[in-house]
Structures are given as structure tokens and as C-alpha cells.
Amino acid sequence: MTKLKQLIQVITRAHIYIQTHNYPDQDALATAYGLQFLLESQDINSTICYSGQIDKYNTLNMVELLKISPLNMEEVTFTKEDEVILVDSQQGNVNVKSFEGRKIACIDHHPKQDTKGYLFYDIRSEIGACSTIIGEYFMENKLKPSKEVATALLYGIKLDTDNLTKRVSVHDVEMFAYLFKNADLKILKKLESSSLRKADLNAYQEAMRNLRIYGRVGIARIGDDCSEAIIGSISDFLLSLSEVDVTLVYSYRVGGLKFSIRSEAGIIDAGKIIKEALTDLGDGGGHATMAAGFIPNLNTSQEINQAASLVEQRVLSIINKVRKDIFLMDEL
Known part of the structure; x- marks a missing residue:
């Protein structure tokens, strides 16, 4: 059984939340965006949410150009019955604000913390970017990402591995090649050319x-x-x-x-x-x-x-x- 199918089995609600770490970067948002697309293919609706703010210029451009729709958690009213999937983060970390709702799953590439409470987790610290893990979900389930999703995931890998030069694994390289074929390279170039503001x-x-x-x-x-x-x-x-x-x-x-x-x-x-x-x-x-x-x-x-x-x-x-x-x- 693939990882995606294992994840689907623990979801009991028609709508779930996908939570990134506070002040999400490109890899976190790409991971959430890719997972949202995968869940929609299985008739599960989701909302991407975060705490803090998106404060990097090229990350804001990424959200706009790739039509990602994350919500600040202040805009969301959670209940105890809501189900939450953590991405590019883990429960208990200082950069993850806790809200009501059951943290049923975690997908991350940071060193593994306490996994008690998750019904599913896929935590691989040997992977350079969390986007790589989501890319694998597409490949192993023979699902084709949209151009926007492929571009987001490719950008997440590029940024988190510093163009495949740091913390990079064979899986990152394989997913980079896989996503490259489906990505919008014109948008990717726009994202890479706008990283700083004068301030x-x-x-x-x-x-x-x-x-x-x-x-x-x-x-x-x-x-x-x-x-x-x-x-x-x-x-x-x-x-x-x-x-x-x-x-x-x-x-x-x-x-x-x-x-x-x-x-x-x-x-x-x-x-x-x-x-x-x-x-x-x-x-x-x-x-x-x-x-x-x-x-x-x-x-x-x-x-x-x-x-x-x-x-x-x-x-x-x-x-x-x-x-x-x-x-x-x-x-x-």
C-alpha cells in the first residue's frame, strides 16, 4: 500500500486542514499545495493554514503566481473534531503553533520528534526537501501534478537544497527530474529573479x-x-x-x-x-x-x-x- 493510501485511510472527515510551520517558506507551502492537490484527487477537501506571516518577497510571489490559497490561522475557527495534517513541521516544535483539532498525521523531513498521537507519519530526515516526499506520492500513485503544483514542488526542492548542493539525497534529484518535465519554467524564472526588496x-x-x-x-x-x-x-x-x-x-x-x-x-x-x-x-x-x-x-x-x-x-x-x-x- 502506498504512503498516500495509508494517509487516506486515517482521514475520517470530508474536509481537513493542512498546517505548515509558522512563517512558512517555499518548501512548506509547496508541500501543502501538493498534498492539497493529492487529497482533492481522492475527493477530500482541505485548507492550507499557518501562523505568523508569509514575509519573504519571492514566497509571496509564489503564492500569487501559482494560485496557492493559504489562510492565516487567525482567519480559521477550529473545533476539537477537526483533523489536521502537519507538513514540513512536527508537533511540539517551537515554530508550530498549536490550535484545537486532532493532529492525525505528519509529513516532514526534519529530525524525528515524538510521534505519539499521529495515526500516520512519514518523517524522513535524510531527504533534503519536504517537497520531494510529496513528489514521490504523485509518482508512486501514477498521478500527474498540475503545472502549478509541479512548479511549486520543484521550487521547494531548489530552495531547500540550495539548487541540489546542500542536504541533497538521491530522492531529491530523482524528484527534481520528474517534476522538471511538468513544471512551468517561465514562472520558475520569475520566482528566482525576485528574492529581495530594497528594505x-x-x-x-x-x-x-x-x-x-x-x-x-x-x-x-x-x-x-x-x-x-x-x-x-x-x-x-x-x-x-x-x-x-x-x-x-x-x-x-x-x-x-x-x-x-x-x-x-x-x-x-x-x-x-x-x-x-x-x-x-x-x-x-x-x-x-x-x-x-x-x-x-x-x-x-x-x-x-x-x-x-x-x-x-x-x-x-x-x-x-x-x-x-x-x-x-x-x-x-
């Missing part, structure tokens, strides 16, 4: 002004109220410096500190580092090469500065310990 450049300027390098770790605070997308983009940008192989970038937003961490050092697991660094402060996690975290409820400048300083110290301390342990092992 975003201020954050890059702050990053260059505030960048500090400790060993091979680059750390920068990039001002306040930066979007999650820009925080991540700047973290990637700073990683291109020859002097660093780990970056920590953060901004104060929505009542707390949002962190993005990137690692090109094979021994440094970004997800584990940020999770440990935020112990008793907030929560974080992600992949070995890219992860994020958040500390909520910081209301004064003193609280913000103290928390930022503590996280910086912890990250550097953890990284130094990992490198020292590896060095000692090599000496044995």
Missing part, C-alpha cells in the same frame, strides 16, 4: 557592520524586526566568507530573539548546537547544516542583551568542546 538591504548592512568572528564562527545581530526569511538568508550569506564555517545570526522580533545557525563544518551539527544552547531559555532545532531557534518573552533591552550574550557564549563553548573532543580522538 532588506538594511539588514545585510547591519550584518556586515556587526559581524564578529571567533575562530571560524561568525556571529551577527542584524537589528530588530527582521523577517525569518532574511535572518536565514543572511546566515547563508555570511557562510560564504572564507574565514567562517559556522554562522549564528539573530534578530529581536515578535517579543523575543530569533536565531538562525548554519554549519559547513562536518563535525558541527547546527540543529544539536542551537537546541543545547537554548536549554531553559527557549527552543530550537533543525538539520545538521541549518537550524533555527527562538527565545520568547523578552521585554526589556537588558533581558534581550543578556539572553543574546548567553546564547553566543553557549554556542561558542559547545563548538569549542566538539572540536576539542575531535582533536583528542584524532590524537589517540
Whole structure:
């Protein structure tokens, strides 16, 4: 039995909700959009929903050009009987707001968390993009995606694997080739040519002004109220410096500190580092090469500065310990 058929078996209602992580990116929305199309082929209606906002320019373009219709959860009234499928996220993560409704299923490519409560889950951390998993559902069930869905999924894979160069698996490459044949390449080109707004450049300027390098770790605070997308983009940008192989970038937003961490050092697991660094402060996690975290409820400048300083110290301390342990092992 295919994964899609297993999922269909646990759905009992004629309408379900597909929930992404907060502040959804292209891969999350593409995954939700593809799943919505698949469910419609099985006569199940669905609504894509999210918390926070869609705050990256090319993500907004993607929603408009590909006719995706996500709803902010503030626009939705949930009941206890509603059924929810989580995509590109997992229950209990700090970047997934919990609402009424039964979380019956989860489709994700992040490290597996607690799966209790799901009636179905397909969580594969070895996959580079969640869009790849949905692409496989189309292929294994011999269902052809629409041009818009194929374009969205292809774009999700491109973005989450950095054009098939990071965290990429054989499955990602296979699905990229499969979706490429059905995608609208003109729309794809439009999406790739519009990723920044003029206002975003201020954050890059702050990053260059505030960048500090400790060993091979680059750390920068990039001002306040930066979007999650820009925080991540700047973290990637700073990683291109020859002097660093780990970056920590953060901004104060929505009542707390949002962190993005990137690692090109094979021994440094970004997800584990940020999770440990935020112990008793907030929560974080992600992949070995890219992860994020958040500390909520910081209301004064003193609280913000103290928390930022503590996280910086912890990250550097953890990284130094990992490198020292590896060095000692090599000496044995």
C-alpha cells in the first residue's frame, strides 16, 4: 500500500486542514499545495493554514503566481473534531503553533520528534526537501501534478537544497527530474529573479557592520524586526566568507530573539548546537547544516542583551568542546 493510501485511510472527515510551520517558506507551502492537490484527487477537501506571516518577497510571489490559497490561522475557527495534517513541521516544535483539532498525521523531513498521537507519519530526515516526499506520492500513485503544483514542488526542492548542493539525497534529484518535465519554467524564472526588496538591504548592512568572528564562527545581530526569511538568508550569506564555517545570526522580533545557525563544518551539527544552547531559555532545532531557534518573552533591552550574550557564549563553548573532543580522538 502506498504512503498516500495509508494517509487516506486515517482521514475520517470530508474536509481537513493542512498546517505548515509558522512563517512558512517555499518548501512548506509547496508541500501543502501538493498534498492539497493529492487529497482533492481522492475527493477530500482541505485548507492550507499557518501562523505568523508569509514575509519573504519571492514566497509571496509564489503564492500569487501559482494560485496557492493559504489562510492565516487567525482567519480559521477550529473545533476539537477537526483533523489536521502537519507538513514540513512536527508537533511540539517551537515554530508550530498549536490550535484545537486532532493532529492525525505528519509529513516532514526534519529530525524525528515524538510521534505519539499521529495515526500516520512519514518523517524522513535524510531527504533534503519536504517537497520531494510529496513528489514521490504523485509518482508512486501514477498521478500527474498540475503545472502549478509541479512548479511549486520543484521550487521547494531548489530552495531547500540550495539548487541540489546542500542536504541533497538521491530522492531529491530523482524528484527534481520528474517534476522538471511538468513544471512551468517561465514562472520558475520569475520566482528566482525576485528574492529581495530594497528594505532588506538594511539588514545585510547591519550584518556586515556587526559581524564578529571567533575562530571560524561568525556571529551577527542584524537589528530588530527582521523577517525569518532574511535572518536565514543572511546566515547563508555570511557562510560564504572564507574565514567562517559556522554562522549564528539573530534578530529581536515578535517579543523575543530569533536565531538562525548554519554549519559547513562536518563535525558541527547546527540543529544539536542551537537546541543545547537554548536549554531553559527557549527552543530550537533543525538539520545538521541549518537550524533555527527562538527565545520568547523578552521585554526589556537588558533581558534581550543578556539572553543574546548567553546564547553566543553557549554556542561558542559547545563548538569549542566538539572540536576539542575531535582533536583528542584524532590524537589517540
